[in-house]
Amino acid sequence: MIYWALMVTLELMLHTKKGANWIANSIKIPYSHFHNIIKYHRFARQKRTILQMNKLLIIGCAILVLSCTPSTKEQSHQPDESNSKIQEYLSQYKPYPMDFDASGYDETDKLILQKLVEASMYIDTIYWLQTSKYGMHLRDSLEQVKDNPEVADLLTLVKRNGGPFELLNHYETFIGNKEYYAGEELYPRGMTAEQFDAYVEQLPEDEKAEFMYPYTVIREDGNGGYKAVRYHEEYAEYIKPIVKLLKEVADLTDNESFAKYLRLKAEALTTDNYYDADVAWIDMEDSKFDIVFGPYETYSDGIKGVKAKYESYIEIIDQEASKDLEKYTAYLPEMENNLPIPDEYKSDASGLTAKFVVVNDIIRKGEGAIGYQAVATNLPNDPAVHASKGTKKTFWKNMFIARFNGIIVPVSEVLIEEEQLPYLSDEGFFQFVLMHEICHAIGPRTVKTGPNKGMAANASIGPNYNPLEEAKADIVGLYSLDYLMDKGVVDSTRRKEFYVSYLGSMFRSIRFGLNEAHGKAAAISLSYLLENGGILYNSETGKWSIDFENFDEGIKNLSAEMLILEGDGDAAKVQEFFNKWTEETPALADAMEKTSDLPIDVLPIRSIKWE
Numbered sequence: 001m002i003y004w005a006l007m008v009t010l011e012l013m014l015h016t017k018k019g020a021n022w023i024a025n026s027i028k029i030p031y032s033h034f035h036n037i038i039k040y041h042r043f044a045r046q047k048r049t050i051l052q053m054n055k056l057l058i059i060g061c062a063i064l065v066l067s068c069t070p071s072t073k074e075q076s077h078q079p080d081e082s083n084s085k086i087q088e089y090l091s092q093y094k095p096y097p098m099d100f101d102a103s104g105y106d107e108t109d110k111l112i113l114q115k116l117v118e119a120s121m122y123i124d125t126i127y128w129l130q131t132s133k134y135g136m137h138l139r140d141s142l143e144q145v146k147d148n149p150e151v152a153d154l155l156t157l158v159k160r161n162g163g164p165f166e167l168l169n170h171y172e173t174f175i176g177n178k179e180y181y182a183g184e185e186l187y188p189r190g191m192t193a194e195q196f197d198a199y200v201e202q203l204p205e206d207e208k209a210e211f212m213y214p215y216t217v218i219r220e221d222g223n224g225g226y227k228a229v230r231y232h233e234e235y236a237e238y239i240k241p242i243v244k245l246l247k248e249v250a251d252l253t254d255n256e257s258f259a260k261y262l263r264l265k266a267e268a269l270t271t272d273n274y275y276d277a278d279v280a281w282i283d284m285e286d287s288k289f290d291i292v293f294g295p296y297e298t299y300s301d302g303i304k305g306v307k308a309k310y311e312s313y314i315e316i317i318d319q320e321a322s323k324d325l326e327k328y329t330a331y332l333p334e335m336e337n338n339l340p341i342p343d344e345y346k347s348d349a350s351g352l353t354a355k356f357v358v359v360n361d362i363i364r365k366g367e368g369a370i371g372y373q374a375v376a377t378n379l380p381n382d383p384a385v386h387a388s389k390g391t392k393k394t395f396w397k398n399m400f401i402a403r404f405n406g407i408i409v410p411v412s413e414v415l416i417e418e419e420q421l422p423y424l425s426d427e428g429f430f431q432f433v434l435m436h437e438i439c440h441a442i443g444p445r446t447v448k449t450g451p452n453k454g455m456a457a458n459a460s461i462g463p464n465y466n467p468l469e470e471a472k473a474d475i476v477g478l479y480s481l482d483y484l485m486d487k488g489v490v491d492s493t494r495r496k497e498f499y500v501s502y503l504g505s506m507f508r509s510i511r512f513g514l515n516e517a518h519g520k521a522a523a524i525s526l527s528y529l530l531e532n533g534g535i536l537y538n539s540e541t542g543k544w545s546i547d548f549e550n551f552d553e554g555i556k557n558l559s560a561e562m563l564i565l566e567g568d569g570d571a572a573k574v575q576e577f578f579n580k581w582t583e584e585t586p587a588l589a590d591a592m593e594k595t596s597d598l599p600i601d602v603l604p605i606r607s608i609k610w611e
Contacts (some may be wrong), residue, residue, distance in 0.1 A: 002076060005315050005509040012575075017318070019566040019571075024127060025539065041572065058248065062301070062395045063284045068177070071416070083150060084121075085174065086150075086153050086174065086470045087153070087176060087179050088155060089157055089166055089168075089169070090153055090157065091154065091597075091599065092168055092599060092600045092601070093160065093599055093600070093601055093602065093603035094406045094407065094599035094601070094602050094603060095258065095592075095605050096402045096406055096602040096603065096604055096605065097605045097606075097607075098359070098398055098402070098604045098605065098607075099358045099607045100316075100362040100606070100607070100608045100609070100610070101604070101609045102608055102609060102610050103360075103609050103610060103611055106556070108252055109288070109289075110610060111252060112249050112252050112253060112289065113246055113289070113314065113608075114568050114610070115249050115252075116243045116245070116249060116289070116291060116314045117314055117362075117363055117608070118245055118562070119241075119242045119249075119312070120293075120312035120314060120363055120365040120366075120474040120571070121365065122238045122239075122241055122242045122245075122365045123238075123242065123293065123310045123311065123312040124312070124366050124369070125238050126231075126235045126238050126239075126310045126366070126368070127309055127310045127311065127365070127366035127367055128162065128163075129183060129185060129235065130184065130185050130186060130217075130309055130310065131162045131163060131184050131300065131370075131601065132162060132163030132164070132165075132184060132185065132258075133185060134163065134164070134176065135158060135162060135163025135164050135165075136163075137160075138158050138163075138164060138175060139158050139159060139434065141156065141187070141245055142154060142155040142158060143155065146187060149320070154174075154175060155516060156603075157174055158175070159176075159368065159369070160370065160371070160603065161174075161371065162370040162371065164178065165180045167370075167371040167372075167513075167515070167516065168258070168371075168511075168512060168513055168516070168600055168601075169513070170513065170515055171515065182302025182303055182463075183301075183302060183303045184300060184302075184598040185217070186218065186301060186303070186307045187217075188218060188219065188220050188226065189219070189323045191226075191303065193303050193304060193378040193462065193463075194302060196211075196218070197305060198212075198228055199225070200212070207228070209531070210228040211226075211228045212304070212306055212459060213228065213230075213272075213306075214295065214298065214307060214308040215230060215231045215232075215272035215274075215295055215307075215308060216229055216230055216231065216272075216307075216379075217229050217234050217307070221484070229496060230272050231272050231295060232269060232270050232271060232272050233283065239269050239270060242266075242269060243266040243267075243269055243270060246262045246263070246265055246266040246269075247263060247266050248391070249262055250262035250263045250266075253287075253289075254400035255284075255286060255287040255288070256287065256469065257280070257283060257284045257285050257286070257287065258284055258290075259285040261277065261281050261283075261284055264276050264277040264280045265277040265280075265281070265294065268294070269294065274294065274382065274517075275382065275384060275385060277294075278379075278380040278382060278385045278389075279385065279388075279389050280357050281380075281392060282353055282385075282389055282390060282391070282392045283353075284355075284545075286319070287317060288313065288316065288317060289316060290315045290357055290359060290376065290394070291312065291313060291314055291315060291316070291318050291319065292311065292312065292313040292315070292368070292379065292394060293311075293312050293313075294310060294311075294312075294313060295308035295309060295311075295510045296308055296309070296313065296367075296377075296379050296380065296381060297309060298381070298458065299367075299466050299517050300367065301463065302463055303463070304462060304463070305458055305459075305461070305462045305463035305464070305465055305466060306459055308381070308457060309366065309367040310366045310367065311365070311366040311367040311368040312363075312364070312365040312366050312368060312395075312502035313361045313363070313368050313394075314358075314361060314362050314363045315359035315360065315361045315362070315394070315396075316359060316360050316362065317357055317358070317359050318358040318359060318360070318397060321358035321359050321397070322356055322358045325356035325358070325434070326356060328354060328356065328434075328438060328445060328447070328484075328489075329353065329355075329356075331484065331487075331489060332349045332354050332390070332438070332441065332442065333349040334347070334348050334483075334487075335438070335439070335442055335480045335483060335484075336348075336349035336442045337349075337441060338404060338444065338480065338483050339476070339479075339559070339563060340479070340556050340557075340559055340560045340563075341443075341559075341560055341564055341567070344392070344448055344449075344567075345443075345444050345448050345564060345567040346360055346443075346444075346523075346562060347387075347414045347442065347443065347445060348387075349442055351443070353389055353390035353391075354390055354391065354393065354438060354441060355390070355391070355392040355393065355394070356393050356395070357392065357393070357394050358395045358397055359395070359396060359397065360396065360397055360398045361395060361396050361398065361399070362431075362606070362608055363606060363608070364604070364606075370520060371516070372512060372516060372601065373399060373403070373601055373602055373604065374396070374399070375395070375396055375399045375400050375403050375433055376393065376394060376395045376396065376400075376433045376434075376436070377394050377437070378391050378392075378393050378437040378438075378440035378473075379391060379392055380392075381458075383445045383446060383456050386441060386445050388563060390441060391440065391441045393434075393437040393438065395430075395433070395434070397436070399602070399604075400426070400430060400433070401426070402430070402602045402604070403429075403508075403601075403602060404426045404429050405426075406599065406602050407508050407599060407601060408424075408429060408501075408504045408505060408508050408545065408597075409424070409504075410508070410599075411504065411507050411508055411511070411595050411598055412424050412503075412504035412599050413554075414546065414594050414595050414598070415504075415507050415542075415543060415544055415591055415594065415595065416500065416503060416504060416543060416544055416546040417538065417541070417543040418542065418543075419502075419545075420496075420500050420545050420546065421500075423496045423500035424497075424500050424501055424503070424504050425497050425501055427494075427497070428494065428497040428498050428500065428501030428502075429502075429504070429505055430476075430500045431481065431490070431501075432477065432481075432498060432501055432502045432505060433477070433493075433499050433505075434477075434519075435477030435478065435480055435481045436473045436474055436477040436479075437473070439472070439473045439476040439480055440469070442471045442476065442480075443563045443565065443566060443567075444457060444470060444477060444566045444567035445457055447460045447567065447568065447569030448569075449562050449567065449568055449569075450568060450570065452569045453543045453569075455569060457469075457566045457567075457569050460569030460570075460571065461565075461566070461569055461570075461571050461574050462571050464571065464574045464575060464578060465566075465574075466517040467517040467518075467520035467521045467524070468521075468565060468566065468574055468577075468578075469517075469566070470518050470520075470521035471519050471520075471521035471522075471524045471525055471562060472559070472562040472563060472566060473523070474502075474521060475525055475555055475558045475559050475562065476524055476559045476562075476563065478499070478555045479503060479552075479555045479556055479559045481498060482495075482552055482555070496548060499546045499548070499551055500546055503535065503544060503545075503546055505522075506522040506525060506526055507522075507544075507591065507595070508600075509521065509596065509599045510522045510523050510526065510588070510592070511589075512600060512601070514582055514584075520582055522562050523581070523582050523584075523588070524577075524578070524581040524582055524588040525558065526588065527581045527582070527583070527585065527588070528554070528558050528581050529551075529554045529558065530585075530587070532554050532558070533547060533550035533551075533553060533554040534546070534547055534550055534551040534553070534554030534555060535551075535554075537545060537587045539587070542590055542591070543573075544562075544591070544592060561577070
């Protein structure tokens with residue numbers, strides 16, 4: 001067994017002669033002998049002469065890496081450090097039980113939910129194939145020996161991060177020796193944005209469009225060039241059973257609008273043309289269930305910022321709470337017209353639908369389960385759907401409760417001035433997130449000026465678009481909230497509550513780090529408002545507070561700057577803006593240090609009771 005242990009550790013963690021020497025020396029085997037073991041293992045694997053090899057390998061890995069007890073203190077130092085690091089990473093997450101009891105549903109509804117959960121498992125597989133095949137192998141191998149507590153910890157991290165790279169720590173590798181590649185499995189490994197652009201530049205226009213299409217992967221064509229492959233072709237093996245399950249659910253449900261959406265979604269998954277399905281999703285009415293399902297967000301595309309990842313949320317709709325939010329729909333055109341920018345940067349918001357859905361999700365898979373745990377979303381992202389129809393804004397009530405109680409309150413108690421803490425509330429947090437999601441739908445979605453005029457803003461700006469858009473939604477949301485309070489739509493007596501709750505939420509987001517879109521967005525806003533009015537910092541106490549006298553003006557000015565950046569679509573200007581406002585100041589560094597022992601995000605522990 002020790003032979004297999006050595007091999008897996010080399011395969012998963014080292015891959016270098018230096019690393020192999022370290023392992024050989026640590027258990028006192030000459031490197032020449034160790035090299036022969038390597039060759040034998042590779043031969044055996046190639047010839048498939050060892051049954052259940054993967055299971056043997058990972059058991060060996062667990063034995064050597066996590067359970068080995070060397071004879072000297074010096075030899076045990078490395079494993080102890082490794083385990084300590086794993087525990088440090090795990091401490092960033094607060095476990096939070098999210099149990100769902102489906103036993104009270106009738107047999108048809110239970111079957112609907114079970115089929116949707118099954119479809120989500122296929123979505124999850126596609127996500128991992130988009131993200132890290134190496135990580136997928138680690139996950140599946142660790143699952144076989146997860147009864148070992150230390151292996152279970154490692155498995156938790158792999159699942160939370162979608163692979164062996166810690167997302168809250170600048171993609172640090174916590175198992176294996178592979179370095180993070182920003183293109184993940186969406187581009188040929190090593191391809192840079194510059195190489196992509198140079199290759200695409202010489203293509204015909206129709207081929208250029210395919211390379212930039214959100215639903216294609218870039219692959220080598222075998223002739224020294226590259227090709228764009230549609231998702232439904234690349235992942236056909238998993239798309240087919242998903243389509244079958246969605247059609248079966250459509251036949252089971254008694255809600256015609258839900259059935260129509262499911263059938264159109266099934267068709268869209270086989271063509272990668274989602275417009276009709278997205279419109280049907282927004283138009284759904286009176287369904288007990290809903291899903292966020294398919295390739296949507298482009299946060300993880302670190303090369304061009306345009307490739308969408310698959311995700312799945314299976315949801316129970318809170319009909320009453322959803323209807324309470326419908327009053328905001330009528331104000332979308334007014335909020336667009338009220339933006340503090342020249343008219344040429346504004347969009348036509350007339351006729352748009354802002355559909356609000358408050359739900360409890362029973363399962364998250366794919367990108368929805370990885371990294372940042374969203375409390376709300378504004379989808380779809382297709383500019384064509386935005387222009388003609390609008391968006392659907394989903395609010396996960398169970399995640400709101402977990403986020404506020406588990407993360408925002410503890411951080412705020414450390415960092416916010418004591419006299420402002422009474423204004424912190426879950427309702428204030430909800431109102432901020434509500435306005436954030438609404439305001440994703442207003443402002444420029446396409447470039448309004450310059451050589452890229454008419455191009456989608458995210459394609460023109462590149463990977464920096466996502467954090468810019470998140471910051472824009474935060475700040476324009478607050479700017480528009482002020483407008484709605486003045487109009488009497490929202491209770492203006494709770495103004496301080498809304499603003500202080502936003503401040504607490506900002507610190508929560510920043511702690512995700514500047515590599516994460518929401519974290520970078522919050523850091524931009526904090527730095528800007530601290531320098532230009534709106535937020536105060538007491539260097540003696542290390543506490544923060546809202547500058548109520550200047551907050552509205554600071555929000556207005558920052559809104560204008562970010563909206564114009566999106567409308568100009570100038571990637572260089574956006575980078576310059578980021579360089580100025582994302583530097584870690586001493587005050588911000590102090591805040592991060594003071595909260596370093598607090599969890600950064602919740603870790604949902606989910607279960608479903610069927611009987």
